[in-house]
Amino acid sequence: MENTLQRVGVIGGVRIPFCRNNTAYADVGNFGMSVKVLGALVERFGLHGVELGEVAMGAVIKHSSEWNLAREALLSSGLAPTTPGITTARACGTSLDNAIIIANKIATGQIEAGIAGGSDTTSDVPIVYSQRLRKRLLAVNRAKTPMEKLKTAVRGFSLSELKPSFPGVAEPRTGMSMGDHCEKMAKEWHIGRQEQDRLALESHHKLGTAYETGFFEDLVVPFRGLKRDGFLRPDTTMEKLAALKPAFDKSSGLGTLTAGNSTGLSDGAAAVLLASEAWAAKRGLKIQAWLRDAEVAAVDFVHGEGLLMAPTVAVPRMLARHGLTLQDFDFYEIHEAFAAQVLCTLRAWESADYCKNRLGLDAPFGSIDPARLNVHGSSLAVGHPFAATGARIVATLAKLLEQKGSGRGLISICTAGGMGVTAILERN
Numbered sequence: 001m002e003n004t005l006q007r008v009g010v011i012g013g014v015r016i017p018f019c020r021n022n023t024a025y026a027d028v029g030n031f032g033m034s035v036k037v038l039g040a041l042v043e044r045f046g047l048h049g050v051e052l053g054e055v056a057m058g059a060v061i062k063h064s065s066e067w068n069l070a071r072e073a074l075l076s077s078g079l080a081p082t083t084p085g086i087t088t089a090r091a092c093g094t095s096l097d098n099a100i101i102i103a104n105k106i107a108t109g110q111i112e113a114g115i116a117g118g119s120d121t122t123s124d125v126p127i128v129y130s131q132r133l134r135k136r137l138l139a140v141n142r143a144k145t146p147m148e149k150l151k152t153a154v155r156g157f158s159l160s161e162l163k164p165s166f167p168g169v170a171e172p173r174t175g176m177s178m179g180d181h182c183e184k185m186a187k188e189w190h191i192g193r194q195e196q197d198r199l200a201l202e203s204h205h206k207l208g209t210a211y212e213t214g215f216f217e218d219l220v221v222p223f224r225g226l227k228r229d230g231f232l233r234p235d236t237t238m239e240k241l242a243a244l245k246p247a248f249d250k251s252s253g254l255g256t257l258t259a260g261n262s263t264g265l266s267d268g269a270a271a272v273l274l275a276s277e278a279w280a281a282k283r284g285l286k287i288q289a290w291l292r293d294a295e296v297a298a299v300d301f302v303h304g305e306g307l308l309m310a311p312t313v314a315v316p317r318m319l320a321r322h323g324l325t326l327q328d329f330d331f332y333e334i335h336e337a338f339a340a341q342v343l344c345t346l347r348a349w350e351s352a353d354y355c356k357n358r359l360g361l362d363a364p365f366g367s368i369d370p371a372r373l374n375v376h377g378s379s380l381a382v383g384h385p386f387a388a389t390g391a392r393i394v395a396t397l398a399k400l401l402e403q404k405g406s407g408r409g410l411i412s413i414c415t416a417g418g419m420g421v422t423a424i425l426e427r428n
C-alpha cells in the first residue's frame, strides 16, 4: 500500500462583516451566521447540490444544542445533504485548524474538497445554572405524575439555585483574563503603550484602505445591513487612542492594554473552500494558493510562560522542516488578539536569549519587514469572533498571494489555553 500526498489548494473564502457584540447580529447566533457564510461560498463557487468530502466548522462560545453545528448549517446551505460535517473547537485557532483538518484529508486522498470555517457570537452566550438546579429539573422531567413533579420542584428549593453562571474570557487554570495575561506579557517584553497604539492605528488605516480599493469585494458578503466591519475606525488617531484608559491593569498606573489596542468582543463567521488540483480543474475553479504545511504548539503558561506566546514556538518548528527562515515570506498574517501579542511575538524572535534558551536556535530567528505584516489590517480593526478568525486570515492571504502572482505567506494565531496554530500558504 502506498500513500502519495497531493497538493491542497485554497479556492477562496468569504466572511460576513464582523461586528461588535449586541449590535447587528445580536439575534442571529452561530447557526444563522454559519449558514450565511456557507451559502455564500455555495453561491460564489457554484456548489448547489454538490457533495463535498467534509465541512469542518466550529464555534468557541456555543449552546449545547449547537453540538452538531457544521452538519446542521450545511444542511441549510445548498450543499448536497450527503455532505458530512464535523464541529470542532480550538479557541481562536478553530477555523485555521479546520483548514488543516480539511487539507490533511485532501492531501492523503480521503476527500477531494471541503470547507473549513467558524463562527462566534458574544451576544447570545450559553448561560449555565447551578448543578443543583440542573439536577432538580432533570428529576422533575423524570417524575411520572403532576403531583410528583410539583413535589420534586419545590422540595428543599433555595433561591440560590437560580444564580446563573456566565461564560468569560478567563483562563480556568489562572483565573486571569486573556487581557490580564497579555498585559503581563507586555510588561515582561517591555512593550510600550505607544507602539501598541501605533499598531492598532495602522490596522484601522490599512483595513480602511483595503475596503476603499475593493480588496474585500468578493471576500466580504453584506449581512443584516452591514457592508463593512463594525469595528473599523479609519478616522482614529494616535491622540484618540492615547486618551483611552487601561482596560485590564486599571489601578497600578502601569497598564498599557486599552479598548483601542485590544480586540473587541465580536460576532461573525467566515469559511473557505479547499480542494485538490484535480477537483478544482474538473469544476473550472482556480487555485489562489497552496496550503503547504501547518504546526501547532503549546506553552506552559501555568508555570510562567506567556499565555499567548505559543506561535513563537510553532513557527520555527514548521519552518525548520522546510529549511526556511523567518525572512523567506512575502506576507505575515499575525492575528492581532492584542497589539501587545503581536509585538511580544516579534520581540521574542529577535531575542538571542529567548531563541537560544526557549526555542533551541543557534541564532535569533530575526526580524520581519513591517511593511509585509497584516497588509490589509487584522483583528484589531476587523474584529475577532474567535472561531472565525482563522478562515478570515486564510481567505485574505490566499487572495493576496493570487494578486501578487507568486510568493509565500505565514499565518500565526495565538489561542486561549496557551496554544498557537500556524500555517504556510504559497503560490508559485
Ligand SMILES: CC(=O)SCCNC(=O)CCNC(=O)[C@H](O)C(C)(C)COP(=O)(O)OP(=O)(O)OC[C@H]1O[C@@H](n2cnc3c(N)ncnc32)[C@H](O)[C@@H]1OP(=O)(O)O
Binding pocket: 092, 169, 178, 179, 200, 233, 236, 237, 240, 241, 244, 247, 258, 259, 260, 261, 262, 263, 264, 265, 308, 336, 337, 338, 384, 414, 415, 416
Ligand atoms: C487568543 C486571543 O485572541 S485572546 C483575545 C480574546 N479576546 C478578548 O479577550 C477580548 C478582549 N476585549 C475586551 O474584553 C473588551 O473589548 C475590552 C475590555 C478591551 C473593552 O471593552 P469596552 O470598554 O466595552 O470597549 P468599548 O468598545 O466600549 O470601548 C471603550 C471606549 O474606547 C473607545 N475606542 C475603542 N476603540 C477605539 C479606537 N480604535 N479609537 C478610538 N476610540 C476607541 C470606544 O469608543 C469607547 O469610548 P466611549 O467609552 O467614549 O464610548
